[in-house]
Amino acid sequence: xxxxxxxxxxRLAKRPETTATREHWHFTSEPVxxxxxxxxxxxxxxxxxxxxxxxxxxDARSYIPxxxxxxxxxxxxxxxxxxxxxxxxxxxxxxxGTLNVQEYALVPQDEIKRSGLARIDLKLGSIGQWxxxxxxxxxxxYFGLMDIGQPKAGETVVxxxxxxxxxxxxxxxxxxxxxxxxxxxxxxxxCQWVVDALGFDACIDYKAGEGxxxxxxxxxxxxxxDIYFDNVGGEILDQVLAKLARKARVVICGAISQYNNANxxxxxxxxxxxxxxxxxxxxxxxxVFDYADRYPLAIAELAGYLKDGRMKSKEDTVKxxxxxxxxxxxxxxxxxxxxxxxxxxxx
Amino acid sequence: xxxxxxxxxxRLAKRPETTATREHWHFTSEPVxxxxxxxxxxxxxxxxxxxxxxxxxxDARSYIPxxxxxxxxxxxxxxxxxxxxxxxxxxxxxxxGTLNVQEYALVPQDEIKRSGLARIDLKLGSIGQWxxxxxxxxxxxYFGLMDIGQPKAGETVVxxxxxxxxxxxxxxxxxxxxxxxxxxxxxxxxCQWVVDALGFDACIDYKAGEGxxxxxxxxxxxxxxDIYFDNVGGEILDQVLAKLARKARVVICGAISQYNNANxxxxxxxxxxxxxxxxxxxxxxxxVFDYADRYPLAIAELAGYLKDGRMKSKEDTVKxxxxxxxxxxxxxxxxxxxxxxxxxxxx
Numbered sequence: 001x002x003x004x005x006x007x008x009x010x011r012l013a014k015r016p017e018t019t020a021t022r023e024h025w026h027f028t029s030e031p032v033x034x035x036x037x038x039x040x041x042x043x044x045x046x047x048x049x050x051x052x053x054x055x056x057x058x059d060a061r062s063y064i065p066x067x068x069x070x071x072x073x074x075x076x077x078x079x080x081x082x083x084x085x086x087x088x089x090x091x092x093x094x095x096x097g098t099l100n101v102q103e104y105a106l107v108p109q110d111e112i113k114r115s116g117l118a119r120i121d122l123k124l125g126s127i128g129q130w131x132x133x134x135x136x137x138x139x140x141x142y143f144g145l146m147d148i149g150q151p152k153a154g155e156t157v158v159x160x161x162x163x164x165x166x167x168x169x170x171x172x173x174x175x176x177x178x179x180x181x182x183x184x185x186x187x188x189x190x191c192q193w194v195v196d197a198l199g200f201d202a203c204i205d206y207k208a209g210e211g212x213x214x215x216x217x218x219x220x221x222x223x224x225x226d227i228y229f230d231n232v233g234g235e236i237l238d239q240v241l242a243k244l245a246r247k248a249r250v251v252i253c254g255a256i257s258q259y260n261n262a263n264x265x266x267x268x269x270x271x272x273x274x275x276x277x278x279x280x281x282x283x284x285x286x287x288v289f290d291y292a293d294r295y296p297l298a299i300a301e302l303a304g305y306l307k308d309g310r311m312k313s314k315e316d317t318v319k320x321x322x323x324x325x326x327x328x329x330x331x332x333x334x335x336x337x338x339x340x341x342x343x344x345x346x347x
Numbered sequence: 348x349x350x351x352x353x354x355x356x357x358r359l360a361k362r363p364e365t366t367a368t369r370e371h372w373h374f375t376s377e378p379v380x381x382x383x384x385x386x387x388x389x390x391x392x393x394x395x396x397x398x399x400x401x402x403x404x405x406d407a408r409s410y411i412p413x414x415x416x417x418x419x420x421x422x423x424x425x426x427x428x429x430x431x432x433x434x435x436x437x438x439x440x441x442x443x444g445t446l447n448v449q450e451y452a453l454v455p456q457d458e459i460k461r462s463g464l465a466r467i468d469l470k471l472g473s474i475g476q477w478x479x480x481x482x483x484x485x486x487x488x489y490f491g492l493m494d495i496g497q498p499k500a501g502e503t504v505v506x507x508x509x510x511x512x513x514x515x516x517x518x519x520x521x522x523x524x525x526x527x528x529x530x531x532x533x534x535x536x537x538c539q540w541v542v543d544a545l546g547f548d549a550c551i552d553y554k555a556g557e558g559x560x561x562x563x564x565x566x567x568x569x570x571x572x573d574i575y576f577d578n579v580g581g582e583i584l585d586q587v588l589a590k591l592a593r594k595a596r597v598v599i600c601g602a603i604s605q606y607n608n609a610n611x612x613x614x615x616x617x618x619x620x621x622x623x624x625x626x627x628x629x630x631x632x633x634x635v636f637d638y639a640d641r642y643p644l645a646i647a648e649l650a651g652y653l654k655d656g657r658m659k660s661k662e663d664t665v666k667x668x669x670x671x672x673x674x675x676x677x678x679x680x681x682x683x684x685x686x687x688x689x690x691x692x693x694x
Contacts, residue, residue, distance in 0.1 A: 063625050238616070252624045269585070269616030277599045277632030278410050285624030 005032040009072045009102040010324050015057055018260050019332065022325045024057070025073070038086045038109035040117065042079035044099045045347050046317070048131040049075070049328050049340040050165070051231075054259040063287045073101040073324070076136060078120065078127045080347070086112070089119065096120045096130055101324055103344055116292075124303040127347060128315035132339035133302050136288055137165030140253060141229075142298040143291040145170050148251045148284050149227040153178030156221050158240055161231035162203055163190035163314070165339035166253060169302070170229045171200050172311045179227070182220045184213065184236060186334040193337075197312055206236060207334075213239045224279075227251065233258045234267065241272035248281035260332055314338030352379040356419045356449040357671050362404055365607050366679065369672045371404070372420070385433045385456035387464065391446045392694050393664070394424035395478040396675050396687040397512070398578075401606040410634045420448040420671075423483060425467065425474045427694070433459065436466065443467045443477055448671055450691055463639075471650040474694060475662035479686035480649050483635055484512030487600060488576075489645040490638040492517050495598045495631050496574040500525030503568050505587055508578035509550055510537035510661070512686035513600060516649070517576045518547050519658045526574075529567045531560065531583060533681040540684075544659055553583060554681075560586045571626075574598065580605045581614065588619035595628035607679055661685030 006029045013026035035041045056067045056074055067074050077099040081089045086109065089095065097117035099105040107115055125134045132138060144166075151157060157174040161167040162183025171181045171194065183194045183203035191203035204216030213236055217225070224245030230237050233255025241250070258267045276283060291298075305311035316338040318327045323342070330336045353376045360373035382388045403414045403421055414421050424446040428436045433456065436442065444464035446452040454462055472481045479485060491513075498504060504521040508514040509530025518528045518541065530541045530550035538550035551563030560583055564572070571592030577584050580602025588597070605614045623630060638645075652658035663685040665674045670689070677683045 233621070252621070254624070255621055258621070267618070269618040269620050271614070271616040273616050273620070273630070274580070274599070274602055274605070274632070276630060277601070277634065280632055280634055280637060282629050282631035283620070283623060284629035285621070285627055287624065287627055290627060 005104065006030070007032045007102055007104040008321055009100075010321065011072050012057065012067050012069055014069065015059055016260075019329060020054065020057055020325065021329075025325050026070075027322070032104045033106045035083050035085045035106060036108055038112075039084075040081055040086050040089045040095075040107045040112065041083035042095055042097070042099055042105045042107060042117075043082045044077050044079045044103055044105055044344045046127050046131060047075040047077035047099065047101060047342040047344060048135060048137075049331060049342055050136065051254050051256045051259060051331050053328065054332065063289070074098060075101045075342075076116075076131070077344070078130050079105060088112075089117070093119050094122055094127075096135065101321065101342075103321060124299070125306055125313075128317060128339070128341055129306060129313050131341050132165055132315055133169050133306060133311065133313045134299050137339055138169050138302055139291060139295055139298055140286075140288040141166045141169035141173060142302065143288060143294070144229060144251045144253050144286045145173055145227070147291070148286050149174075149229060149249050151177045151179050151227055154180070155226035156180045156182065156223060156245070157227040157229065158182045158184065158217070158221065158225045159229040159231070160184040160206075160236050160240075161254075161256065162194045162200065163337060164231060166231055167229070168194070168198060168314060168338070169311070172198050172305075173302075174227070175199055176305065176310060182217075184216075184232075190337060193314070197314075214242075217243045224248070229253060230255070232256050233270075237270050238272050241270055241275045244275050244279045244281045246279050246281075248279055250276075250281065250283040252283055252285040256332060315341045317341045317343050319343045352451065353377070354379045354449055354451040355668055356447075357668065358419050359404065359414050359416055361416065362406055366676060367401065367404055367672065368676075372672050373417075374669070379451045380453045382430050382432045382453060383455055385459075386431075387428055387433050387436045387442075387454045387459065388430035389426035389442055389444070389446055389452045389454060389464075390429045391424055391426045391450055391452055391691045393474050393478060394422045394446065394448060394689040394691060395482060395484075396422070396678060396689055397483065398601050398603045398606060398678050400675065401679065410636070421445060422448050422689075423463075423478070424691070425477050426452060435459075436464070440466050441469055441474075443482065448668065448689075450668060471646070472653055472660075475664060475686070475688055476653060476660050478688055479512055479662055480516050480653060480658065480660045481646050484686055485516050485649055486638060486642055486645055487633070487635040488513045488516035488520060489649065490635060490641070491576060491598045491600050491633045492520055492574070494638070495633050496576060496596050498524045498526050498574055501527070502573035503527045503529065503570060503592070504574040504576065505529045505531065505564070505568065505572045506576040506578070507531040507583050507587075508601075508603065509541045509547065510684060511578060513578055514576070515541070515545060515661060515685070516658070519545050519652075520649075521574070522546055523652065523657060529564075531563075531579075537684060540661070544661075561589075564590045571595070576600060577602070579603050580617075584617050585619050588617055588622045591622050591626045591628045593626050593628075595626055597623075597628065597630035599630055599632040603679060662688045664688045664690050666690045
């Protein structure tokens with residue numbers, strides 16, 4: 001196959017100390033290659049933009065290696081197979097995998113597994129939903145809530161980032177499991193949507209002024225908080241710790257309020273952590289990749305809820321690879337409303 | 348029964364903002380009463396002085412109500428029954444219970460259960476050991492390590508306050524369960540004792556200068572820390588969090604470094620708590636009273652270890668009720684070496 005196509009790519013130019021801005025990225029173009037033996041060429045349709053991406057920019061090994069200077073920025077996404085020398089993938093297949101921030105992903109045989117490349121079925125959900133409820137955010141919500149949180153009917157579940165990708169599924173799933181669910185989100189519009197459209201029992205607007213979170217927790221969690229699913233860290237984590245119920249579980253999924261700290265230094269820790277002692281509670285971290293073997297079961301359950309309307313999803317889709325630097329930053333400013341998706345090409 | 352005996356008592360005079368000093372206590376004397384129907388009169392022999400006592404002085408409900416102004420200070424202790432109108436207790440019985448900081452404890456029928464009054468067998472251990480390995484510190488060590496920590500042979504266990512009441516039993520028990528055990532204690536003498544007498548694999552002297560804990564953890568925990576049993580909180584907790592192994596368990600038992608903070612405000616939280624996320628680790632609080640039903644089993648196991656010499660114990664015994672204010676503060680200055688016991692009367 002010869003191809004005249006150009007592949008636009010976004011590469012890491014230098015590491016940000018705080019917020020990554022346009023100067024930290026380098027836009028390049030190279031000819032689209034053709035797959036080697038058992039390789040696959042995928043046209044990128046939509047990419048998932050996630051808080052964790054900020055961590056990959058720091059020169060510090062976390063649960064995944066950092067993106068190197070000059071490398072194409074890492075991102076999961078949905079694409080269409082446009083050339084294949086691999087029997088497992090046919091031209092026209094829709095696939096999910098680590099496709100990275102570019103227009104075309106050439107995946108050699110020896111990287112197919114590492115990139116998690118897998119065919120997906122658009123009958124189960126839209127491209128946006130495959131990056132949201134049926135993708136990593138949904139898997140994170142599912143296993144974080146079910147395995148770490150272990151909800152029981154009647155318990156009170158609080159989730160921060162409630163209108164975000166993970167939060168929206170955590171809350172709806174907790175409702176389906178019979179819990180009382182209180183979201184925390186930024187702004188009236190998000191809070192109203194979380195209650196009206198998703199059916200949360202209440203939502204606290206953390207931007208509603210000093211003391212709003214404390215007052216909201218007091219009003220909406222009269223018996224304390226049995227499960228707190230934390231996506232944000234910082235002051236909100238501290239406020240919820242102060243309201244834990246006996247034997248509470250705090251799921252540490254992320255800390256978006258901390259990710260842009262200077263030199264990736266940790267900020268203040270949760271001052272109220274001794275609430276864990278008084279309340280015999282636990283705080284536990286989770287990384288979604290550990291549950292890969294069980295993704296199919298979770299996807300089947302969640303797709304069922306989407307199909308019968310018991311679960312809704314919201315994606316915030318921004319078009320154009322060239323908007324990547326600013327679009328990513330919407331996450332850290334709380335500017336996205338729903339799962340943030342970068343549409344690279346129309347389907 | 349008439350008695351000319353005077354009962355010396357130590358009462359809370361006012362709440363301390365930071366360290367409790369002599370001005371916060373009030374020494375009183377009153378005639379010893381005689382037991383009412385089904386009540387018991389106990390002569391106090393030795394009292395347990397514990398870090399948790401500092402928390403009871405704050406006007407804040409914790410897992411146990413605060414001591415009220417004017418009340419006799421709460422303390423667990425061992426005593427001898429000197430008068431009884433209760434069939435369950437005979438004159439001459441040695442008992443453990445909440446006897447409080449005084450020479451005689453008059454326990455009415457309706458307070459026998461609440462005070463945990465129970466006969467103890469001095470053939471299983473000395474009075475000091477009944478306040479240490481066979482008492483609340485030993486129970487805390489046993490259930491914190493076994494139930495929350497869940498040690499597996501070959502794992503690395505780190506315990507702070509290693510020469511203290513809880514720490515000495517945690518470390519020896521972890522060794523008996525086949526773990527590699529690293530203590531953290533203040534000063535060379537304690538560290539040497541923990542290694543030489545108790546058989547810990549290593550002990551880090553946190554007073555050995557800037558960076559001592561970090562360097563010690565690096566040297567002695569090459570595979571990271573699987574279980575951290577935390578008695579101290581503060582900077583040491585943060586250092587250990589940075590060294591957690593995958594799937595680590597952090598047992599939050601206490602935070603002695605924080606208990607004298609002004610106005611009982613929490614100090615800085617553990618900045619490195621996101622290590623829980625990266626390492627899929629958990630941090631869990633425990634309160635020993637929850638395990639009361641299982642004390643007898645734990646006492647039987649630990650008494651067996653004491654008897655056959657597989658476990659040692661060390662008490663730091665100070666004589667005289669009048670020394671109570673200064674003796675209590677040894678705990679917070681790290682001045683005690685072993686379980687701190689206040690001997691009120693010779694047996």
